[in-house]
Amino acid sequence: MIAGIDPLDGLRAMLSHDFIRHAFLAGTFIAAAAGLVGYFVVLRNQVFAGDALSHVAFTGALAALAFGIDPLLGLFAATILVALGMGALGGRARSRDVVVGTVFAWILGLGVLFLSVYTTSRSSSNGAVGVNVLFGSIYGLSLRQAVVAAAVGTGVTSAVVLIARPLLFASVDSDVAAARGLPVRLLGLLFLALVGVTVAEAVQAVGALLIFGLLVTPAATAQRLTARPFLALALSMVLSVAFLWTGLTLSYASARLPPSFLIVALAFGTYLAVVLGRSVLGIWQRTRGALVSLPA
Amino acid sequence: MPLTDLGSPPQPSFDLWGDLQQLLQFHFMQNALEAGTIVAVVAGLIGYFMVLRGQSFAGHTLSQVGFPGAAGAALLGVTPALGLLVFCVATALGIATLSDAHSQERRAESAAIGSILAFLLATGFLFATLYSGFIDGVYAFLFGTFVGITDSQVAMLLLVALVAVSVLAVIGRPLLFASVDPDVAAARGVPVRLLAVTFLVLLGLAVAEAAQITGTLLVFALLVAPAATAQQLTARPGLGLALTVAIALLVTWLGLSVAYFTIYPIGFFVTTFAFTAYLIARAVRWGTGIAGRHGAALA
Numbered sequence: 001m002i003a004g005i006d007p008l009d010g011l012r013a014m015l016s017h018d019f020i021r022h023a024f025l026a027g028t029f030i031a032a033a034a035g036l037v038g039y040f041v042v043l044r045n046q047v048f049a050g051d052a053l054s055h056v057a058f059t060g061a062l063a064a065l066a067f068g069i070d071p072l073l074g075l076f077a078a079t080i081l082v083a084l085g086m087g088a089l090g091g092r093a094r095s096r097d098v099v100v101g102t103v104f105a106w107i108l109g110l111g112v113l114f115l116s117v118y119t120t121s122r123s124s125s126n127g128a129v130g131v132n133v134l135f136g137s138i139y140g141l142s143l144r145q146a147v148v149a150a151a152v153g154t155g156v157t158s159a160v161v162l163i164a165r166p167l168l169f170a171s172v173d174s175d176v177a178a179a180r181g182l183p184v185r186l187l188g189l190l191f192l193a194l195v196g197v198t199v200a201e202a203v204q205a206v207g208a209l210l211i212f213g214l215l216v217t218p219a220a221t222a223q224r225l226t227a228r229p230f231l232a233l234a235l236s237m238v239l240s241v242a243f244l245w246t247g248l249t250l251s252y253a254s255a256r257l258p259p260s261f262l263i264v265a266l267a268f269g270t271y272l273a274v275v276l277g278r279s280v281l282g283i284w285q286r287t288r289g290a291l292v293s294l295p296a
Numbered sequence: 297m298p299l300t301d302l303g304s305p306p307q308p309s310f311d312l313w314g315d316l317q318q319l320l321q322f323h324f325m326q327n328a329l330e331a332g333t334i335v336a337v338v339a340g341l342i343g344y345f346m347v348l349r350g351q352s353f354a355g356h357t358l359s360q361v362g363f364p365g366a367a368g369a370a371l372l373g374v375t376p377a378l379g380l381l382v383f384c385v386a387t388a389l390g391i392a393t394l395s396d397a398h399s400q401e402r403r404a405e406s407a408a409i410g411s412i413l414a415f416l417l418a419t420g421f422l423f424a425t426l427y428s429g430f431i432d433g434v435y436a437f438l439f440g441t442f443v444g445i446t447d448s449q450v451a452m453l454l455l456v457a458l459v460a461v462s463v464l465a466v467i468g469r470p471l472l473f474a475s476v477d478p479d480v481a482a483a484r485g486v487p488v489r490l491l492a493v494t495f496l497v498l499l500g501l502a503v504a505e506a507a508q509i510t511g512t513l514l515v516f517a518l519l520v521a522p523a524a525t526a527q528q529l530t531a532r533p534g535l536g537l538a539l540t541v542a543i544a545l546l547v548t549w550l551g552l553s554v555a556y557f558t559i560y561p562i563g564f565f566v567t568t569f570a571f572t573a574y575l576i577a578r579a580v581r582w583g584t585g586i587a588g589r590h591g592a593a594l595a
Contacts (some may be wrong), residue, residue: 047406098524101352102574105516108565112439112514116560131434135421210421212414220407261422268415277410 006037014252019282022146023259029153030205031214032246035200035240036160038219039233040191048100050084050215055104056082058208059111060200061133066114071133072148075136075200083196087189135205136260138248149204156197157237159190167191168229201277205244207259213264214240221271236268244268319556321332328442332548335509337355338457340544341464344537345495347523349475352516353409354391354496358503359458359515360413361387364420365504366437366512372428376437377452380504380512387498392493439563440511442552452503460501467494472533509548514563518544521570526578543573 014020039051061071115130126161138270140147160167170177170184178184202211222236247263254262319325346355362380369379424434435441474481474488482488506515526539550565564592 004519008371016546042407045406047410051410058314097350098347098520101356101516102522102571103522106511106567106571109517109564109571112561113564116564119561134434135418171453207421209417210414212410216407217411217414220411258421259444260426261418264418268411268418269319269409274378
């Protein structure tokens with residue numbers, strides 16, 4: 001499956017496979033939604049809500065499989081319900097990391113049980129299902145799943161664009177926003193529900209354990225590159241989609257490296273380069289400033 | 297092979313002594329119980345200080361780092377335990393260096409840690425994919441296993457545990473002081489910074505040990521839950537430490553025994569028992585709190 005000499009030929013060969021077309025269709029919308037939602041996740045300092053939701057996604061998907069329901073249904077139901085629950089508990093749930101740690105270790109343990117129930121009851125036809133949920137299986141999407149992922153991704157993207165301005169205001173200064181009459185609490189709840197949907201989407205692309213690679217890393221990179229909020233929001237989405245496309249293409253060309261690894265590695269490499277680049281720039285500017293201010 | 301069907305499980309007779317004898321007649325169960333006991337003591341003791349110091353997030357990070365460590369070691373043909381130890385201790389030192397420099401920017405910090413975590417887990421997944429013993433290996437690293445623990449693994453667990461517990465015994469008292477009130481401790485000349493670094497390395501050792509029983513994703517069951525349970529019940533450090541170790545031992549022994557008699561994985565039982573203990577402690581505390589207020593109102 002090595003790509004041909006002519007890059008266009010290689011591209012045409014790659015896109016002639018159904019599984020690749022499904023992966024690009026679903027992946028583009030998933031990455032766009034994750035990039036947009038991720039920007040606000042980082043801005044609102046809710047990275048650990050995302051972490052918690054990814055654990056829930058793992059257990060939800062495997063519970064559905066163990067009981068013979070559509071795993072997509074389990075995935076979305078679990079993440080949205082828990083996201084709303086977390087939103088209802090509000091600030092109280094955030095600070096007590098010991099409680100959160102204990103509860104989520106148990107939820108993962110429950111997921112392990114469902115995985116074991118599923119693999120032992122339905123012969124050994126699909127022993128890799130747990131690995132797929134944990135690390136993604138974007139090449140395994142059917143046309144129906146890809147269309148659902150694209151439709152949900154479009155929904156999330158439009159919802160974020162619609163509430164972007166008030167959400168930005170509420171995220172940066174919630175007290176002033178509330179004083180101006182913005183429904184801050186409702187916005188927070190709606191946003192957490194969107195995070196829940198996005199996590200459920202991203203599980204299909206990169207898996208429950210690697211969600212931060214699409215949800216957090218592109219957003220963190222964008223915020224390092226620009227301080228202007230709407231530019232950073234757009235940049236986060238563009239970066240996220242670019243990492244997904246490049247990751248899929250490289251994975252196809254290498255035939256051996258899993259796509260979720262490549263997507264996350266590309267995102268992390270870019271983040272690292274931006275962080276290092278900025279600090280080198282900062283040192284250089286300081287040195288130059290010091291040299292200029294030196295008496296001749 | 298935690299998740300493959302091992303045939304019908306052995307049946308418990310509900311004659312406790314008989315069941316225990318049935319359990320102990322196999323060498324692999326003896327090894328599992330020995331390993332579980334060592335791990336529970338270390339995880340309990342160090343987990344107590346971790347919860348006291350509010351460092352459970354560092355523990356979380358260390359536990360996820362264990363996965364690429366174990367998978368990378370398997371890929372290189374080294375024993376996974378070694379990979380776990382090297383990665384966990386190296387990351388502990390890394391966290392100790394970074395956390396000082398960037399403690400102000402909390403938002404940037406959590407995004408950075410999240411990005412690093414995702415990348416490390418992705419690397420672990422890559423190693424596991426490249427390593428041939430694919431699926432069973434991934435599950436064993438992530439969710440733990442208790443079959444196939446060898447004598448030499450038990451010896452290594454014991455050696456690391458002895459080192460960790462001896463160091464903790466030496467620094468225990470100043471560490472307690474530095475954890476409860478770092479400013480006063482620093483003013484009294486306690487080397488707070490050195491203690492913090494030493495403790496993070498100990499935490500790395502404890503995570504690497506615990507991950508061999510519970511798997512890297514479920515380390516919290518032994519590291520956080522017993523300590524959190526004990527701290528619900530008592531504020532006295534000595535009693536709390538003893539109670540933490542007792543709960544960790546009970547959870548591990550029960551988990552091993554029940555997992556032996558069923559086809560389901562040990563990770564589920566250990567996390568469930570640990571979580572149940574925590575819920576009971578919360579309920580007890582809530583109950584005594586109500587009784588106490590009631591008594592005070594009556595008096």
